[in-house]
Amino acid sequence: MADETDRTAAVEPEDKTVEQSRSVPLWLVVSAVIVLGAVVGVIIYGYLERPGWIGVADKKVWDYLELLIVPAALALGVAWLNWAKERERQAQVEQRDRERELEAEQREREREADAAQREREREDAWAAAHPFEVEQEKPEEERGLYLEPSLYDAPEDLSVIAARK
Numbered sequence: 001m002a003d004e005t006d007r008t009a010a011v012e013p014e015d016k017t018v019e020q021s022r023s024v025p026l027w028l029v030v031s032a033v034i035v036l037g038a039v040v041g042v043i044i045y046g047y048l049e050r051p052g053w054i055g056v057a058d059k060k061v062w063d064y065l066e067l068l069i070v071p072a073a074l075a076l077g078v079a080w081l082n083w084a085k086e087r088e089r090q091a092q093v094e095q096r097d098r099e100r101e102l103e104a105e106q107r108e109r110e111r112e113a114d115a116a117q118r119e120r121e122r123e124d125a126w127a128a129a130h131p132f133e134v135e136q137e138k139p140e141e142e143r144g145l146y147l148e149p150s151l152y153d154a155p156e157d158l159s160v161i162a163a164r165k
Contacts, residue, residue, distance in 0.1 A: 043064065145160045146152055156162060 142160050142163065145158050145163050146154055147160055149156055149158045
């Protein structure tokens with residue numbers, strides 16, 4: 001339980017930072033709207049009144065579009081790069097999360113295997129009182145003989161039982 005709390009605490013500040021970095025400050029939005037409105041207002045005033053001091057008397061819409069194409073292209077390029085960077089960052093976060101899940105699953109499998117091994121190695125009173133060898137050495141006279149010669153396509157006279165008789 002303490003391990004989960006530690007992981008949750010470690011993840012929360014990162015999530016808050018991501019949320020804060022995605023939101024644009026309100027004062028910046030308001031300032032951009034005011035500046036854009038002022039520029040549009042001056043252009044409209046210049047077309048309607050045609051005063052010489054503004055410098056728009058002999059300008060056409062295309063002249064303004066020529067001025068805006070390069071900054072618009074730059075803005076779109078920067079937006080695309082930011083989008084690609086965010087997408088890559090998200091993919092890295094997902095990859096890290098998948099790796100953490102796989103590591104947790106591996107640790108759980110190892111714990112289960114360790115528990116099973118401990119269960120097999122437990123102290124058993126009956127087993128301690130009745131020890132036996134899993135593999136026993138054959139006596140010298142029985143070496144080369146079979147318990148079941150038919151399983152090895154060997155003649156019956158090579159059986160251990162026949163040799164003991």
